[in-house]
Amino acid sequence: MDTTELIRAYQTMRTIRLFEETVVTLVNANEIPGVTHEYIGQEAVATGMCAALGPDDVLTSTHRGHGHIIGRGADPGRMFAELMARVDGLNHGRGGSMHAADVSLGIYGANGIVGAGAPFAAGAAWASGAPGAAGEPTTDRRVRRVSVAFFGDGAINQGVLLETFNLAAAWELPMVFCCENNGYAVTTPAAASAKVTPSERATGFGLAVREVDGMDVEAVYEAAQWAVDHARSGRGPVFLDCRCYRFVGHNTGEHMLGLQYRTHDEIELWRGRDPITAVADRLRGHGLADADLARLDDEVQQHIDAAVTFARASASPEPATAMDYMYATPTLTTATRWGHR
Amino acid sequence: MTVMRYQKALATAVRDEMAADPSVCYLGEDVVHSLRGVSSGLAAAHPGRVKDTPISEAAFTGFATGAAMAGMRPIVEYQIPTLLYVAFDQIVNQAQKIRLMTGGQTRVPVTYLFPGSGARLGLAGQHSDHPYTLLAHMGVKTLVPATPQDAYSLVRSAIRDDDPVAVFLPANCLPRKGDVDVAVTVPIGPAAIRREGTDVTVVAIGHLVHEALAVADDLADQVDVEVIDARAAHPFDWHTLTRSVTRTGRLVVLDDTNRTCGWAAEVAATAAEELFHHLRAPVRRVARADVPMPFAPVLERAVVPDREAITAAILETAKA
Numbered sequence: 001m002d003t004t005e006l007i008r009a010y011q012t013m014r015t016i017r018l019f020e021e022t023v024v025t026l027v028n029a030n031e032i033p034g035v036t037h038e039y040i041g042q043e044a045v046a047t048g049m050c051a052a053l054g055p056d057d058v059l060t061s062t063h064r065g066h067g068h069i070i071g072r073g074a075d076p077g078r079m080f081a082e083l084m085a086r087v088d089g090l091n092h093g094r095g096g097s098m099h100a101a102d103v104s105l106g107i108y109g110a111n112g113i114v115g116a117g118a119p120f121a122a123g124a125a126w127a128s129g130a131p132g133a134a135g136e137p138t139t140d141r142r143v144r145r146v147s148v149a150f151f152g153d154g155a156i157n158q159g160v161l162l163e164t165f166n167l168a169a170a171w172e173l174p175m176v177f178c179c180e181n182n183g184y185a186v187t188t189p190a191a192a193s194a195k196v197t198p199s200e201r202a203t204g205f206g207l208a209v210r211e212v213d214g215m216d217v218e219a220v221y222e223a224a225q226w227a228v229d230h231a232r233s234g235r236g237p238v239f240l241d242c243r244c245y246r247f248v249g250h251n252t253g254e255h256m257l258g259l260q261y262r263t264h265d266e267i268e269l270w271r272g273r274d275p276i277t278a279v280a281d282r283l284r285g286h287g288l289a290d291a292d293l294a295r296l297d298d299e300v301q302q303h304i305d306a307a308v309t310f311a312r313a314s315a316s317p318e319p320a321t322a323m324d325y326m327y328a329t330p331t332l333t334t335a336t337r338w339g340h341r
Numbered sequence: 342m343t344v345m346r347y348q349k350a351l352a353t354a355v356r357d358e359m360a361a362d363p364s365v366c367y368l369g370e371d372v373v374h375s376l377r378g379v380s381s382g383l384a385a386a387h388p389g390r391v392k393d394t395p396i397s398e399a400a401f402t403g404f405a406t407g408a409a410m411a412g413m414r415p416i417v418e419y420q421i422p423t424l425l426y427v428a429f430d431q432i433v434n435q436a437q438k439i440r441l442m443t444g445g446q447t448r449v450p451v452t453y454l455f456p457g458s459g460a461r462l463g464l465a466g467q468h469s470d471h472p473y474t475l476l477a478h479m480g481v482k483t484l485v486p487a488t489p490q491d492a493y494s495l496v497r498s499a500i501r502d503d504d505p506v507a508v509f510l511p512a513n514c515l516p517r518k519g520d521v522d523v524a525v526t527v528p529i530g531p532a533a534i535r536r537e538g539t540d541v542t543v544v545a546i547g548h549l550v551h552e553a554l555a556v557a558d559d560l561a562d563q564v565d566v567e568v569i570d571a572r573a574a575h576p577f578d579w580h581t582l583t584r585s586v587t588r589t590g591r592l593v594v595l596d597d598t599n600r601t602c603g604w605a606a607e608v609a610a611t612a613a614e615e616l617f618h619h620l621r622a623p624v625r626r627v628a629r630a631d632v633p634m635p636f637a638p639v640l641e642r643a644v645v646p647d648r649e650a651i652t653a654a655i656l657e658t659a660k661a
């Protein structure tokens with residue numbers, strides 16, 4: 001990455017981190033209802049991956065989706081508003097953390113069901129190159145759109161995801177499987193659930209595989225560029241095994257449970273490899289002074305503060321609109337069900 | 342207007358929509374060679390738009406969702422209707438909910454076809470269900486065409502609809518012959534009154550419409566039966582039912598799915614809530630026994646709604 005790209009990556013990662021720290025505060029203050037899963041520690045993965053995508057590309061996200069959505073460029077104000085269940089939220093308060101989406105940016109949604117979004121990415125990848133698909137039919141094997149499916153190491157044991165690996169490989173779809181291998185599915189270590197590593201498994205499906213240091217945004221970016229180019233040029237789907245770590249609990253409330261599945265030493269070891277500190281150090285190597293970094297941090301802080309202010313000012317949806325958006329083509333009888341209220 | 346078998350009308354609807362709209366595509370197991378007879382000739386006519394899928398119902402159902410969000414209008418064929426259970430999350434928890442969950446940011450115009458739904462003597466426990474109730478319960482637009490004309494026109498409406506639509510094509514309807522006018526449009530929603538009558542309203546869906554009509558003819562000199570073909574398990578046309586029951590004061594509901602929490606239970610309960618003062622007799626249901634389909638044909642006949650049970654229900658309701 002050149003200095004400009006690295007600065008942009010730093011800003012994105014800082015934005016995700018501060019967004020998530022603010023989410024924790026807002027959850028604890030009961031300003032955000034429901035359950036949220038923080039992305040803290042994994043910022044390099046979404047940032048590096050999204051930096052390699054073009055404007056028409058599509059991604060599917062997970063229950064731990066805030067990083068993907070902000071990394072792809074969604075507005076943090078509308079994202080906070082969504083988490084706070086307001087009408088100006090990305091989904092007008094109908095989705096929340098686990099379903100947040102911005103289809104205009106190709107974000108086909110976070111997903112509350114582990115592994116379930118990956119086949120959407122496969123379908124969208126196919127649609128971009130299929131004859132008769134929306135948009136220009138392709139004349140050569142270069143395709144307009146590449147899809148990225150994000151998922152965790154735990155998802156790798158879900159049938160629908162494994163089916164999608166196979167289908168994507170068999171049909172040579174232009175897509176990237178981005179595995180955020182943070183070592184745990186809630187409390188269960190990856191090794192307790194699978195005999196082989198995610199990369200070994202992906203290799204068996206016929207996917208092109210790379211293992212990536214998911215704590216290093218430049219390494220992720222470099223692998224992501226290779227993967228997206230591989231897919232876009234018609235050489236088939238790619239699997240990136242991004243080794244990373246979440247610094248906090250599985251979700252915001254986990255610390256209340258006092259679970260002991262990770263040692264203090266292990267957490268501290270990974271925190272010592274904080275991907276944002278690493279980028280800051282590299283930027284110093286590119287000639288930035290501490291004051292420059294402090295200024296970047298201030299800008300991010302102001303951006304997040306303004307986003308929270310925007311979200312707080314937004315109204316709650318009217319109860320009478322609870323059934324809005326259910327159907328794209330409402331019929332007389334779907335709309336006038338007797339006595340639903 | 343031509344006379345066509347139901348199965349042919351279904352295939353013609355798909356063929357005509359594929360020809361009319363280049364974003365329509367067809368996915369399923371063994372569809373290139375048209376094992377189920379719905380996609381004959383499609384792969385040759387539209388190379389690239391007809392895909393034989395791996396035996397991965399969850400993945401290809403989700404694949405259709407993503408393709409639909411990206412602008413396609415996929416049709417998904419399930420080789421066996423009970424494969425719905427394998428794909429259930431991808432239909433009811435994903436495709437059906439995405440529009441609401443995204444606050445209307447996207448549409449999911451997918452058509453799920455379940456050809457040969459229901460019991461067919463001897464297919465036993467895992468191949469005999471007729472699971473439209475499950476999707477209606479989840480708010481999925483769920484059609485069960487009874488006639489060749491509806492197989493043609495409702496399937497075309499389903500493909501053109503911007504929401505997920507499931508179409509169950511009863512095994513007992515596939516060989517039926519009837520007039521089909523390809524110029525006729527049948528919208529999703531309205532029920533059809535197949536026989537007018539004044540004494541008892543029978544509401545049926547799928548092949549039971551024909552059973553109801555046969556029984557109504559048999560009973561013609563005793564009871565004047567009105568037969569309503571619901572056409573859709575959801576949305577259900579309450580207005581047509583209300584108009585009919587307001588006149589007859591008597592209602593029998595026919596439903597070839599399990600009795601407990603079945604589609605007929607919903608129709609009967611709502612009629613009891615809303616039409617109580619018009620009813621002159623208790624609402625009756627004729628439904629399947631709550632049992633996995635036993636293999637022996639004699640046992641199968643014993644647990645699905647048949648003319649004998651329908652006749653008894655109509656006569657009891659007429660007398661009550």
Ligand SMILES: Cc1ncc(C[n+]2csc(CCOP(=O)(O)OP(=O)(O)O)c2C)c(N)n1
Nearest residue numbers: 064112113114152153154155182184185186
């Ligand atoms: C199909 C399914 N099973 C179980 C759950 C409950 N659940 C939510 S997140 C999670 C762990 C997922 O682990 P992983 O894929 O590694 O993602 P991570 O949380 O580590 O980011 C589980 C079991 C679910 N949401 N979906």
Ligand SMILES: [Mg+2]
Nearest residue numbers: 152153184185
């Ligand atoms: Mg994990």
